[in-house]
Amino acid sequence: MSAARKRLLLGAFLMNTPSHILGGGWRHPDAQQLRYNELSLWTDLAKRLEEAAFDTLFLADVVGVYGDHDGGWASHVRRGLQVPSNDPLVLASALAAVTDKLGLAFTSSVVQAHPFQFARQLSTLDHLTNGRVGWNIVTSVLENAHRNFGATSLVAHDDRYEWAEEYVDVAYRLWEGSWDRDAVLADKAGDFADPAKVNKIGFEGHTYKVDGPHLVTPSPQGTPYLFQAGSSDRGRRFAAKHAEATFLFAPHPEYVAKQVASLRALEAEAGRTRGSVKVFAGLHVLVGSTEAEVSRKLDEFEEYLDLDAIVAHIGGGIGVDLGGLPLDATLADVETEGARGVLEALFAAVPNGNPTIADVARYRARGQLVAGTPESVADELERWQDAGTDGINLINFRLPGTYIDFIEGALPELRRRGLAQSSYGEGATLRERLGDTVGDGQIAADHPAARHRGAFSHLSAAATNLQKQGHRA
């Protein structure tokens, strides 16, 4: 035990839906997930997280129903498995008004919003929150998501990442290059802004054509804090290039260590400083004040955990229907056409010999579980930290109970060890708080967004006017 430990960054991993990750949790007598449409569920929780000095409230998202389970999507509806899925931007914006320090991060896919619109919305929210916005960049793996936005099928994996490259490129230009940071004068006796410092971006790419200027002045962070959670090779290269924090589900700390090593190498390839990308692990912490209480809570967890929902989540996410099979089916019983590699890895990860589907689901749900007394939870989190984990994104089984238990049960011990902060640092923005620094809140100079600063002054309002008047004369 060491008081000199660096703290773990701390996020609450949420979704505005009845059932996020740990299927069946909503059926627990204390669970309030069914109130997901009610603002007070979220404002009360956000205020509680802020009192506890959490770094972020992180809202996951999907924009379609999961792939088939047992021949269709009926079972997803019965279980509320990420359907409904309410809009996280709207919820994060509402939470802006009841919080002051808490970071508000959320997922948004390139399929769902045009980058001009999206960049504008994030800049607006970054202003309203004084620089507390984070964006988790995703490309949507669900076919239905693509079919909700005009496609006839799922866009191919690598094409989605090319699309995402262009998407963030547009957004970076708007965030970093359209308005010079000293463009606004706000002079009641003079001008609102200097037209020589407000620039169109004149972007013409493969998918997008965007004139500009950005409709929002530079916000406290400029580019919002960037999360990305790619797990494929292409996805991890994207994360190494663009993310300021990456987020993964790891079955054990050794897995994190392996991922971190690979990430550091990819960072170098992308020309970024080693350690630029912080690593968050998604964990479900179950804490009890005694071993007996832990044991009772574990029994409850097992009682309410819906293994078939976990299976539906896994299969629906990778596009392989694992429903309609008995829970004791093994890999040999599954139709693996087109997804053999993914499925083999899934089953092979389970330590016991010839695992069943139920074992895979249990391993998934249990792998994210850190259960124990405050001391043993802290010991375990130290192991995750030693493996290279910078932060944890806390998954919930019960809302708000999982977080209340963590705050009351685990946080005091984590603070004693230096693993958690008791109050927010001095940095004004989310970026500074997550870096435990005080700076200007801007994205690092070696990040690809930064190269657009000052790049468009030839397209300023003043330059454009002169040009037009020239043509006219």
Place this chain on the structure above:
Amino acid sequence: MSAARKRLLLGAFLMNTPSHILGGGWRHPDAQQLRYNELSLWTDLAKRLEEAAFDTLFLADVVGVYGDHDGGWASHVRRGLQVPSNDPLVLASALAAVTDKLGLAFTSSVVQAHPFQFARQLSTLDHLTNGRVGWNIVTSVLENAHRNFGATSLVAHDDRYEWAEEYVDVAYRLWEGSWDRDAVLADKAGDFADPAKVNKIGFEGHTYKVDGPHLVTPSPQGTPYLFQAGSSDRGRRFAAKHAEATFLFAPHPEYVAKQVASLRALEAEAGRTRGSVKVFAGLHVLVGSTEAEVSRKLDEFEEYLDLDAIVAHIGGGIGVDLGGLPLDATLADVETEGARGVLEALFAAVPNGNPTIADVARYRARGQLVAGTPESVADELERWQDAGTDGINLINFRLPGTYIDFIEGALPELRRRGLAQSSYGEGATLRERLGDTVGDGQIAADHPAARHRGAFSHLSAAATNLQKQGHRA
């Protein structure tokens, strides 16, 4: 004076920008428009409006810079003329958390958000606000707006309305037809929802292809309360068919009377009950406790009003560059190519003989002005009401001063006459409150949205599953 008067509906017409309509107002010493990026400007105002029992806080929007003035867009930037233009959905969502009764309405154009995304965001917000959301449907008249979203030029006027017809059609299907209102069971001992009552929409139109299901359960209002402000023939037909309230700028009550008569005829053509569409007039109320105070405030108004900004707003909106001309130029001096009709109407509306551009701007700014003591303001508003005005949307010159003055100065007298409410009615939703009724909050049965109720049950999750399993067997 009659205590039996029906009340006027009351909205605050705002925009998250330095300079909305009455150009130059932001330069007034008391004006706080320059704080437009700060959340507290808006939360304080929203709470104040709610205390005063305003019906709505209405956020206007543009998604591009106005058309050229004096050869470009530099003067718009200097004046903050609707640039920057922050996102109203984000602001309305933030205001949801600090209000309980106030309606939150905002403009969103068909160009800026895909209808699947937009419908989801509005449903989410309608849940979080317990049914207080209004949408002002627009098609974007600004060329730059279209160029920000991939177009190479402004989409033609009537094509924009066809686009809007398809857009609302998609949204209506999602709001009214995708989830049956009794689909959600929320049964901890059973299912979250009944898959036989959750339906895809399978939409394939000219512009959009949307699979569904809607990702949000039916919200308190289902379809949010619909505003529309079309002023062209095509626009007014669209309003008569789709709007529950329309919004116009009228230079005098007689203009309202003419518009209302025409609207009632169009309502009948669209198959809707006479009087379905409420009429809001945009007015700038300037109230003083004495004639001397009114006179002093009028002098200030004249002092800070920026006539050239009004000209830029008019010309930039219709796509005719009226800049670079002296303020005493007349119609004969203006290059009217391609916009003769609009320009002739603009100048012809001004009562004096051969008006100058300054006269046009002054007439525009003055036509929206109701100035006087509380008694004379109330008398004047009675004239607007007698002409068929159902509500007023209050334009501001100073934020929040214009509204504080109105609340403190004008409201007591309006309440004495029955022209304004002192507290909110019993209806739970914005739709009920604006109708002064208590009902189910749903859109009227003769509105085109209503015909999609129950229309997609053949595409329910349960039906789709059976079909797929059939194919499989």
